[in-house]
Amino acid sequence: MLDYDDIRAYKDHEVNSVLSSLLNDPDFLQFVAQQTYPKLNRVMSFWLQKNIRKKLKSQFDDIHNITHWQDTISPYVETMIEKTTDDFTVKGMEFLEKDKTYLFISNHRDIAMDPMLVNYALLSSGFNTCKVAIGDNLLQRPFVAKLMRLNKSFVVKRTISARREKLEAVQTLSSYIHESIKQKQSIWIAQKEGRAKDNVDKTDTAVLKMLHMAGRKLGWEFKDSMRFLNIVPVSISYEWDPCDIDKAQELVMKANHNNYEKSQDEDFQTIVKGMKGNKGRVSITFSKPLSLDTNQADEWGDEIDEHIYAGYDIFESNLLAKTILDGHDPKIHSKYQEWMTRFSQLDSEAYQQVLKNYAEPTRYFNHD
Numbered sequence: 464m465l466d467y468d469d470i471r472a473y474k475d476h477e478v479n480s481v482l483s484s485l486l487n488d489p490d491f492l493q494f495v496a497q498q499t500y501p502k503l504n505r506v507m508s509f510w511l512q513k514n515i516r517k518k519l520k521s522q523f524d525d526i527h528n529i530t531h532w533q534d535t536i537s538p539y540v541e542t543m544i545e546k547t548t549d550d551f552t553v554k555g556m557e558f559l560e561k562d563k564t565y566l567f568i569s570n571h572r573d574i575a576m577d578p579m580l581v582n583y584a585l586l587s588s589g590f591n592t593c594k595v596a597i598g599d600n601l602l603q604r605p606f607v608a609k610l611m612r613l614n615k616s617f618v619v620k621r622t623i624s625a626r627r628e629k630l631e632a633v634q635t636l637s638s639y640i641h642e643s644i645k646q647k648q649s650i651w652i653a654q655k656e657g658r659a660k661d662n663v664d665k666t667d668t669a670v671l672k673m674l675h676m677a678g679r680k681l682g683w684e685f686k687d688s689m690r691f692l693n694i695v696p697v698s699i700s701y702e703w704d705p706c707d708i709d710k711a712q713e714l715v716m717k718a719n720h721n722n723y724e725k726s727q728d729e730d731f732q733t734i735v736k737g738m739k740g741n742k743g744r745v746s747i748t749f750s751k752p753l754s755l756d757t758n759q760a761d762e763w764g765d766e767i768d769e770h771i772y773a774g775y776d777i778f779e780s781n782l783l784a785k786t787i788l789d790g791h792d793p794k795i796h797s798k799y800q801e802w803m804t805r806f807s808q809l810d811s812e813a814y815q816q817v818l819k820n821y822a823e824p825t826r827y828f829n830h831d
Contacts, residue, residue, distance in 0.1 A: 467639045470618040472594055473609075475528035481609050482523040482532075486516055491606035495519070498735075532613055533582075533592055540583050543738060548745045549702070553584040555749030555774065559695070561590055564647050565752065566640070566674070569697035570664040570771050571653035573706070573737040574601060574730070577699050578651045582614075584747050585649075593649035596640075598657070601730045621656065637676035644692055651697075654767060660710040662823035664771055666764035675760075685758040696767045698748040698774030700824075705740020706733055708809065711816035719812075748774030772827045784821035 473481055485491050492512040496504040504511050526532050544551050559565065571577055578595040586592050594615040599622055602608035612618075617639060620632040640650055655667035671689070678688030704710070717723045750770040755763055783796040793799050806817055 465635055465638050467617075467635065467642075470620070470635065470639060471612075472615045472617050473529065473612045478526060478528055478532060478613065481613060482526060485606060485609060486520055486523065488606050490604060492516055494606065498739075529613065529615065533586065533615075536614075537583070537586060540579060544580075544583070544745075547705075547738070547740060548742045550744045551580075552744075552746045552776075553588070553749075554746065555751075556584070556588050558749055558751045559590065563752075564644050564693060565593070565649045565695045566644065566692040567593060567649065567651045567695050567697045567749075568654050568666070568670075568767055569651065569699050570775075571655070571658045572662075572699060572701055572704060574658065575734045576737050576742075577653070578616075579614075579738075580699065580745065580747055581651050581697060584749075591649065593651045594643055596636075596650070596652040601734070604728075604731055607731060607734070619656075633673050634676050637673050638680075640674060640692070641677035641688075650692075654771070658710075660714055660820075662820045664768065664775075664824075664827070666767045666771075668760040668764045671760045671763055685760060685763075686755060689763055690754060694753045694763075694767065696750040696753070696770035696774070698746075698750070698771045698776075700746045700748075700776040700778065702743025702745065702778035702780050703741055703805075704820075705736050705742060707817060707820065708806070708813065709733065709736075711809075711813045711820060714816050714820075715812045743780070744776075744778055746776040748776070750774055775824055775827075777824060780821050781824050784818045785825045788818050788822050 489512070492515055493504075493508070495515050496508065496511045499515070500511055522535065526535055567581060569577060569581065574597075578593075578597075582592040582595070592615060594617055595611075596619050597611055597616045599618050599620050602611060602618065619636060620629075623629045623632055640652075643650055652670065654664065655670060659665075674692060675683075675685050675688040678685075678691060683691070713723050750773070753763070753766055753770070755766055757763070779796055779798040780802065783793055783798055783802055786796065787793050793802070796802075806814055809817065
């Protein structure tokens with residue numbers, strides 16, 4: 464049996480020791496203090512962190528398994544959704560059965576919020592939460608890695624460069640996902656590596672082929688693996704993307720210089736910005752589980768895409784961007800002033816990229 468210790472989510476018996484280590488992590492306490500009381504933290508940092516540690520310890524002492532941990536933080540997730548969204552809707556739950564296990568494949572806009580919202584939707588409807596695939600590039604801060612793995616995240620090794628090691632890592636990842644499904648534990652994974660910074664949602668068949676590796680070892684056909692995993696496409700739609708300007712500027716830099724160097728701690732700051740920033744209206748749509756009679760990865764990918772497109776919600780921000788690109792008067796849109804306030808200071812190249820990003824979904828979806 465393969466050893467998954469370096470990628471797997473934490474198990475129940477590890478919860479107490481992990482929570483204890485967080486209480487003794489100055490970086491974690493500093494983060495909590497900064498996010499909770501930013502002004503007070505600047506002048507009374509030591510006292511504030513000491514009191515935060517005391518308060519958290521009283522809460523952590525009663526948590527002894529993953530389910531209890533997620534139940535404990537669920538109200539905080541709910542509060543964050545209330546503060547950073549104008550409306551949060553979930554559709555398609557009627558297609559899911561509580562005694563079934565699924566592999567949720569979604570489009571990817573936000574590092575932490577996408578799987579967090581999927582799990583919150585599942586938990587709120589009485590379903591078990593799913594394990595979450597997350598890149599190792601996002602786990603450079605130890606306390607972030609611990610929090611993610613407490614929330615059923617498992618690690619996708621993206622930073623490996625050696626070909627043989629990369630192949631071994633992909634095979635282990637595939638086996639871990641299959642093993643999780645066997646153990647009746649659902650999975651969330653993005654349709655391609657990394658966020659779609661240009662909002663072009665297209666399933667990478669390499670992801671599907673990775674998912675088949677463990678089945679192929681058993682002599683399965685491709686369609687057997689896909690059916691075993693019980694794939695459910697998921698559409699995640701944000702009216703406003705808290706990282707929209709950052710994404711546009713990165714794409715412009717890559718286009719002009721064929722390169723983009725991330726700043727130190729950029730991924731962590733992106734996670735925080737995505738969680739705290741205004742998102743307007745947000746929706747999640749679960750599709751029916753797929754069942755295709757084909758062994759072609761691209762046909763499975765196309766089917767996933769079609770379901771994600773069909774479940775996507777077009778918001779005023781998307782229509783407004785299309786209106787501007789089409790050369791029409793944007794003042795007809797109710798979000799015009801908000802749009803101008805948000806983007807009026809951008810240079811022309813970044814602004815054009817923002818327009819393309821927000822208008823992109825309207826190319827694929829013909830909603831009334």
